[in-house]
Amino acid sequence: MQKTNSENKQNSKHLPPSVKERLPKYYRTLRALIGTDILRTSSGELGKIMKLTPSQVRQDFSYLGGVGHQGYGYNVKDLYSVIGNAIGIPLNYSAIIVCRKTDFASVLSTDQCFSTRGVNLKMIFTDKCGDFTPSELMKFEDSKKEKLTEQITNQAYLRAADYCRRTGTEIVVLACDKDETDIAAIALADAGVRGIWNFSGKDIEIKDKNISVLNLNLHDILLGICSEITNIRQNLPNE
Amino acid sequence: MQKTNSENKQNSKHLPPSVKERLPKYYRTLRALIGTDILRTSSGELGKIMKLTPSQVRQDFSYLGGVGHQGYGYNVKDLYSVIGNAIGIPLNYSAIIVCRKTDFASVLSTDQCFSTRGVNLKMIFTDKCGDFTPSELMKFEDSKKEKLTEQITNQAYLRAADYCRRTGTEIVVLACDKDETDIAAIALADAGVRGIWNFSGKDIEIKDKNISVLNLNLHDILLGICSEITNIRQNLPNE
């Protein structure tokens, strides 16, 4: 049973990493177009908005199967839905936040990171202020965020791992102390968590190929900016 | 006056983007080695820690000039210093934060993002709670963070741009509302800011090649994790 080229490409197994990385931004761009009632687009228009060549846009979309129409372009809503499916939006993942103080959770909640992307933020576990549902956290907004109804006897990541095991929560945003990163990662992986967004400052290296880890190091990002600035200045004067 | 290959590579103008992106992580790794009193290393050891091939590590360092010693490896402190110079650590950049509420600034300050990387965080400008020095912000910690000594009449980004112009501040962390992103970016660029770390959720596109912008979109990152999870699951069952 021979597969055609197109069938092969449609299989997300063959999505190259570079393309997969661009999906969220395509999704965001299409979302914005829908928001302004633009319901038809083209590789040229999307390329212009996203600073990509039309060629690359078409090449990228070709991995999602025949989603465009020759001579017409792309139906924005269809494309939005196809990319959403590739990302797994309809699977309605659940997430929790593990952090030290409420300020961290507050930033992500205010940003509506989860709600606008179909991810269900269920709980916030903090080391210092107790545990919150997102709506409880919002109630405390702009006031002292402490809710110590019972004595906190263990670390937030332990309560979080327990919660994930019981509820099948897939995604954990981890902003624990660097000293706890390794042990927290093990506990969460053991609890069946499938994705960790790691803000802790120490990279998580998990051998388990079934778990996806994103190490976001704020220090590295800051230095990346310094590096860019330094190089821009150094390069301008010569030649 | 012919340049040798080595002289060419030493010139940071020729640092490929892929290499430049890895510099902050090399820096962080070397910092950790110094912290544990490991003062000699090799491309093999660094590769193991950072999940890179020894070949790539050597290839990367070759762009920084002859920083290693054949048969010996690399002196950790020398390498740390060479990479620090390439990033521009000794230039002691200054930074400010522009955000809506203090929670955002509190997260970055607690993380010691700036202090441990030789970047001088000078002020925090907020829309809702007034302006703070970092030490003022820390004093308010764990309590209601509001400091409205005078009536706030304009947006934080305007006060921030004015401050940057007066003080020559190079870096701005921008976490304003999406609606303000474009106008804030223009104001900051006009004030002579050289690097913007944009958390606002709307990408900044500046034509000016002298300004470095890093658009960090939390929504995109979350969807990147969803996408990974989705693809891991889909790919396991077949074959």
Next chain:
DNA sequence: TAGATTGTTAATCGATTAACAATC
């Protein structure tokens, strides 16, 4: 039909890896 725009193939470009002579 003429104009527009896709999806795909081929060409180019850049980044990673392998191999190895140089040498500490």
Next chain:
DNA sequence: TAGATTGTTAATCGATTAACAATC
């Protein structure tokens, strides 16, 4: 000297861009 490890060159791999036939 023997062992280790660099820095560089060449080979491979993957990602981007260009070109164009297919066709709406």
